Amino acid sequence: MLMYDLCIMKNIKKIHLGQNGPLVSKLGLGCMRMSSIWGGPTPDETESIATIHEALDSGINFLNTGDFYGAGHNEMLIGKAIKGRRDDAFISVKFGAIFHNGQWLGLDLRPIAIKNFINYSLTRLGTETIDLYQPSRMDESVPVEDIIGTVADLIKEGKVRYIGVSEISADQLSKANSTYPISALEIGYSLADRQIESELLPTARELGIGVVAFANTAEGLLTGELNAPLPENDYRDHFSRFQGENLRHNLQKVEVLKQLARDKSCTPTQLAIAWVKEQGEHIMPLVSMSRRSRLPENTAAMDIVFTPEEMNTLNTTFAAGAILGGTYLQR
Numbered sequence: 001m002l003m004y005d006l007c008i009m010k011n012i013k014k015i016h017l018g019q020n021g022p023l024v025s026k027l028g029l030g031c032m033r034m035s036s037i038w039g040g041p042t043p044d045e046t047e048s049i050a051t052i053h054e055a056l057d058s059g060i061n062f063l064n065t066g067d068f069y070g071a072g073h074n075e076m077l078i079g080k081a082i083k084g085r086r087d088d089a090f091i092s093v094k095f096g097a098i099f100h101n102g103q104w105l106g107l108d109l110r111p112i113a114i115k116n117f118i119n120y121s122l123t124r125l126g127t128e129t130i131d132l133y134q135p136s137r138m139d140e141s142v143p144v145e146d147i148i149g150t151v152a153d154l155i156k157e158g159k160v161r162y163i164g165v166s167e168i169s170a171d172q173l174s175k176a177n178s179t180y181p182i183s184a185l186e187i188g189y190s191l192a193d194r195q196i197e198s199e200l201l202p203t204a205r206e207l208g209i210g211v212v213a214f215a216n217t218a219e220g221l222l223t224g225e226l227n228a229p230l231p232e233n234d235y236r237d238h239f240s241r242f243q244g245e246n247l248r249h250n251l252q253k254v255e256v257l258k259q260l261a262r263d264k265s266c267t268p269t270q271l272a273i274a275w276v277k278e279q280g281e282h283i284m285p286l287v288s289m290s291r292r293s294r295l296p297e298n299t300a301a302m303d304i305v306f307t308p309e310e311m312n313t314l315n316t317t318f319a320a321g322a323i324l325g326g327t328y329l330q331r
């Protein structure tokens with residue numbers, strides 16, 4: 001019987017989000033998949049709201065969204081879910097990404113745009129304050145100091161509580177933190193994507209910045225459910241990691257994860273999440289879900305512990321460079 005079959009939902013451990021930051025759940029709920037992704041269908045809204053409610057009931061208070069998820073649909077959905085229980089939720093919102101007809105157009109990080117974005121987000125969420133507000137990425141079009149300085153002004157206005165950043169370099173992180181204390185870095189991190197370990201993670205640790213780690217299963221590679229080749233029209237086929245010999249090589253690595261999961265009576269997905277949470281007290285796995293049925297498995301992953309031998313097996317098998325090919329995380 002799998003571990004999560006035995007799991008009774010219970011309160012998730014809390015951690016400080018950054019140095020002297022707010023207390024948040026060690027496991028975060030990514031809400032992106034509750035809205036249309038890449039032009040796909042919108043999941044059942046009633047089920048999505050029920051998933052948020054059940055997550056809050058179990059102690060998962062960190063809700064992650066972006067104002068561009070579903071063209072604002074995601075924020076409105078969260079607004080409905082937290083109505084009457086705003087104090088139970090810690091809301092993280094990304095801004096700055098511009099889409100048209102489902103196509104990425106670029107970033108708008110001008111101060112005037114940020115001041116416009118925040119008001120739309122507050123209205124859609126039905127709240128007066130966003131707990132964590134962050135640019136979705138950084139480019140060279142606007143100085144980091146201007147972007148972070150604008151969000152700092154929103155803190156003074158009472159519209160934002162804490163500042164985060166997402167998908168940036170170590171130098172940008174240092175520059176942002178010198179402008180205003182940064183509470184959290186949102187970044188992709190998994191057994192298959194360890195490139196941030198060389199500079200970005202040490203910088204975040206040194207500066208006392210919490211890490212919100214998404215893509216724990218590397219776009220499904222680490223779930224143990226993929227086969228080669230991918231089905232036709234699978235969006236992952238655009239990435240070299242999921243193509244031809246690369247995919248076959250990578251799935252051989254995943255066999256080690258699958259065997260360890262069998263030995264520990266859990267799933268490869270649980271092991272992938274558990275590995276991320278074991279990388280530091282300041283690191284939060286951010287797991288996307290849109291169905292209540294996913295909560296028990298993902299919650300139980302937070303209770304998994306590794307022996308030194310098991311951790312060594314994973315770190316050796318999935319050493320930096322062991323997974324061939326790139327994804328959008330390697331820009």
